[in-house]
Amino acid sequence: MELTRRSFLKLAGVTAAAASLTSVGYRKAAADPGERLRIRYTQEFHTICTFCGVGCGIICNVRDGVIVNAEGDPDHPVNEGTLCSKGSSISNVSYTFDEKGKPRPNPKRLTDVLYRAPGSDSYEVKDWDWALDKIARRIKESRDRTHEATAMVDGEEVTVNRTKAIGWLGSAFCTGEENYLFHKMARAIGIVSMDHCARL
Ligand code: SF4
Numbered sequence: 001m002e003l004t005r006r007s008f009l010k011l012a013g014v015t016a017a018a019a020s021l022t023s024v025g026y027r028k029a030a031a032d033p034g035e036r037l038r039i040r041y042t043q044e045f046h047t048i049c050t051f052c053g054v055g056c057g058i059i060c061n062v063r064d065g066v067i068v069n070a071e072g073d074p075d076h077p078v079n080e081g082t083l084c085s086k087g088s089s090i091s092n093v094s095y096t097f098d099e100k101g102k103p104r105p106n107p108k109r110l111t112d113v114l115y116r117a118p119g120s121d122s123y124e125v126k127d128w129d130w131a132l133d134k135i136a137r138r139i140k141e142s143r144d145r146t147h148e149a150t151a152m153v154d155g156e157e158v159t160v161n162r163t164k165a166i167g168w169l170g171s172a173f174c175t176g177e178e179n180y181l182f183h184k185m186a187r188a189i190g191i192v193s194m195d196h197c198a199r200l
Contacts, residue, residue, distance in 0.1 A: 039069050046073060049087040050173045052197070054078060056087050066103040067091035142166055143189050162190040170196035 042061035049056045057076025061069040070091050074081035095103045113131040114123040146165035150157050168186040170179045179196065186194055 042068060049083070049090060051086040051090070052172050056083055058083065058087060058090060060091070066095050068103070139166060139189070143191075147190060162192045164192065166191050167193040167195075170194070172197055 039061040042063045045060045045062060047058050047060055049058050056079035057073030059071050059073045060067045067090070070083075070088065072079050072081040072083040072087070079087075092106060093109065094106060096106045097103055113126040113128060115126045115131070115134075116123050142165050143163045146163045148160055148162055148164075151160045151162075152158075168182065168191050170182055174182070183194065
């Protein structure tokens, strides 16, 4: 086939249009223009993946409060439209779809506090107030029991005000501000062992 300047420009235009259609929820439409779009009648939200510290941009399409489609944001400078398997499946954190394509709350999602008492082989369901109270009491008890006001460093006694009995793990599910506050609180009670699941 002879490629004239005019046919080259036409071909480039068609290729660019197809490329843009394949980005946000239009993959199927590009393959089969007669097929109904999955993102039809949805609201579009731009968000950041919470699974790790890379911070990929995601476009979520929401219908009736349910994410029906999630794809990498092509305009986001971090991921430029790509997502790893965790980011691609972000909607499944809350919902799954049955065999007819209807959304239902993900049955694997834990929504209750499960507590296994020392020596027990089974979990009991507890409420959140009970859990928060239990965690606070245990932190206080461990901290008071193991607190060191001073320590010897190079033969000299220095003030440390620390506990080495408690470790603190931050989460990429929290915002930077929340993790900042966690860090301040951990330091305030003398915790020195801190890490974060998104430390890459
Ligand atoms: S989990 Fe994957 S999609 Fe999410 S921020 Fe990390 S690399 Fe990006």
